[in-house]
Amino acid sequence: MTASQAGDGQALYVATSLGDAVAALAARAPHAVPLAGATWIMRAPIRQERDHRAIPYVAIGAIDELRRIDVNDHEIVIGACATHAEVAARLGGLPDCRGLAAAAGNAANPAIRRIATIGGNLCAVKFAASDFAPALLAAGARVELLSAAGERELPMERFLANRSTLIPGSLLVRLVVPRGQMRSAHVRLPLRKAGDYPVAIVSMAAKLAPDGIAEEICIAVGSVEPVARRWPHLESEMTGRKLDADRAHALAAADAGSFSGRDAVEAPGWYRVQVLPALVRRAVEILQAQP
Amino acid sequence: MTAMLPKGAAMPIALNVNGEDRITLSDPLTPLVDVLRDALFLTGAKAVCREGICGACTVMMDGKPVMSCLVPVGIAAGHDIRTAEALSGEGEPSPLQRAMLDHDVVQCGMCFPGMMVTLTDFLEHTPEPTREEIKAALVGNICRCTGYERLIDAVLAFAHRD
Ligand SMILES: Cc1cc2nc3c(=O)[nH]c(=O)nc-3n(C[C@H](O)[C@H](O)[C@H](O)COP(=O)(O)OP(=O)(O)OC[C@H]3O[C@@H](n4cnc5c(N)ncnc54)[C@H](O)[C@@H]3O)c2cc1C
Numbered sequence: 001m002t003a004s005q006a007g008d009g010q011a012l013y014v015a016t017s018l019g020d021a022v023a024a025l026a027a028r029a030p031h032a033v034p035l036a037g038a039t040w041i042m043r044a045p046i047r048q049e050r051d052h053r054a055i056p057y058v059a060i061g062a063i064d065e066l067r068r069i070d071v072n073d074h075e076i077v078i079g080a081c082a083t084h085a086e087v088a089a090r091l092g093g094l095p096d097c098r099g100l101a102a103a104a105g106n107a108a109n110p111a112i113r114r115i116a117t118i119g120g121n122l123c124a125v126k127f128a129a130s131d132f133a134p135a136l137l138a139a140g141a142r143v144e145l146l147s148a149a150g151e152r153e154l155p156m157e158r159f160l161a162n163r164s165t166l167i168p169g170s171l172l173v174r175l176v177v178p179r180g181q182m183r184s185a186h187v188r189l190p191l192r193k194a195g196d197y198p199v200a201i202v203s204m205a206a207k208l209a210p211d212g213i214a215e216e217i218c219i220a221v222g223s224v225e226p227v228a229r230r231w232p233h234l235e236s237e238m239t240g241r242k243l244d245a246d247r248a249h250a251l252a253a254a255d256a257g258s259f260s261g262r263d264a265v266e267a268p269g270w271y272r273v274q275v276l277p278a279l280v281r282r283a284v285e286i287l288q289a290q291p
Numbered sequence: 292m293t294a295m296l297p298k299g300a301a302m303p304i305a306l307n308v309n310g311e312d313r314i315t316l317s318d319p320l321t322p323l324v325d326v327l328r329d330a331l332f333l334t335g336a337k338a339v340c341r342e343g344i345c346g347a348c349t350v351m352m353d354g355k356p357v358m359s360c361l362v363p364v365g366i367a368a369g370h371d372i373r374t375a376e377a378l379s380g381e382g383e384p385s386p387l388q389r390a391m392l393d394h395d396v397v398q399c400g401m402c403f404p405g406m407m408v409t410l411t412d413f414l415e416h417t418p419e420p421t422r423e424e425i426k427a428a429l430v431g432n433i434c435r436c437t438g439y440e441r442l443i444d445a446v447l448a449f450a451h452r453d
């Protein structure tokens with residue numbers, strides 16, 4: 001299908017290749033929007049957003065290239081339309097990817113994990129409780145975007161901070177996660193044991209020296225503020241020191257006030273901030289227990 | 292597969308449901324559950340929360356349980372859809388459904404078609420589950436009546452029958 005054929009007036013265009021999707025989006029700009037797993041898009045009426053049937057969607061979920069997950073010794077390349085279940089299954093056995101696999105394998109519920117994609121998760125700009133966002137921040141991932149103007153790659157941090165201007169007209173095509181001797185943990189607090197949105201998330205990745213000193217540490221917090229972000233003060237206080245769960249808890253408690261918790265129906269902002277030190281402690285304990 | 296599904300002019304969408312070819316003229320963004328119930332009169336799947344939480348609308352798509360309230364019918368085109376109606380052959384309950392009856396598990400029944408679809412798939416992949424595994428599999432299927440314990444007891448009894 002050519003770009004000119006994919007003109008206005010179609011509610012859903014099912015793209016068969018990456019080129020086809022980019023052309024269809026460009027031909028129907030500025031209103032066309034990608035549709036991946038549709039689990040966010042189909043809930044638009046519940047969020048009382050404008051009639052989503054008026055939006056021309058370009059379905060990208062069937063594009064093989066976007067579903068691939070390639071693993072080599074240096075990096076993991078995850079296609080934007082890989083589902084949570086596929087990411088969890090593929091990364092589950094990799095010792096340096098425990099945090100990311102936990103994010104993929106514990107978000108939502110099994111039926112949603114089979115359909116919702118990593119790209120859709122990151123591109124649902126108003127979704128504050130994303131598990132992937134903090135996990136990918138902690139993992140030092142990069143994002144690859146593709147538009148009619150060409151390809152660009154940027155760090156996850158910059159992508160998350162500028163999503164609302166970056167996404168229109170662009171497709172998120174891949175996530176690139178560097179590999180190394182990292183331990184990682186993803187600790188989330190849902191109100192039920194499982195199946196609902198996390199109130200707060202702490203993702204942590206660290207490179208430990210044989211004596212237990214944290215040579216590098218990256219800590220990201222999700223679901224507390226509207227957008228996931230790193231915790232630079234805690235990172236600098238913990239780098240170069242032996243991992244110590246009590247000390248990490250105390251440091252987190254002293255600096256948790258640097259977060260402005262968001263109020264939402266499932267939890268008030270102050271509560272999200274208050275639980276952070278406990279999640280930090282748990283994350284450190286998980287890192288310590290990893291071989 | 293390439294599909295152009297124009298808005299306004301209703302384009303037929305071809306579905307395969309429970310092994311039968313069916314056509315719908317619905318808008319391609321209509322939730323699959325509404326097409327199943329309102330156009331194809333397959334009322335097993337229930338639209339309860341419409342947000343992927345309760346699992347009452349669970350059907351199989353290409354052999355995997357999914358929430359049909361969040362699947363646009365235009366995306367379901369060309370995929371193999373199986374609903375709770377396909378679990379029983381010729382009106383006879385499946386062995387799992389029979390076990391539920393025997394253990395007197397069902398109360399209002401609102402959650403049950405979705406439960407049966409999820410559990411049928413789960414038991415195919417996990418024939419000898421533990422209690423914890425059953426609970427994890429049912430995270431996306433909410434039952435307001437049974438409190439789950441009786442249901443889990445029935446699944447365990449069924450799975451570990453001789
Ligand atoms: C009941 C329930 C519970 C959930 N719980 C959690 C949870 O605990 N943790 C969690 O992280 N997630 C959770 N989710 C999932 C999350 O809320 C989103 O629904 C999901 O991740 C969106 O993915 P999708 O592939 O369905 O995206 P879609 O609905 O297809 O798209 C979402 C947005 O991203 C855009 N988009 C999609 N793909 C791309 C791309 N490649 N490039 C550019 N833009 C794109 C779309 O245009 C749209 O704006 C839950 C979902 C449900 C229904």
Ligand code: FES
Nearest residue numbers: 339340341346360
């Ligand atoms: S109606 Fe679909 S999950 Fe509740």
Ligand code: FES
Nearest residue numbers: 399400434435436
């Ligand atoms: S039997 Fe009533 S909701 Fe489950």
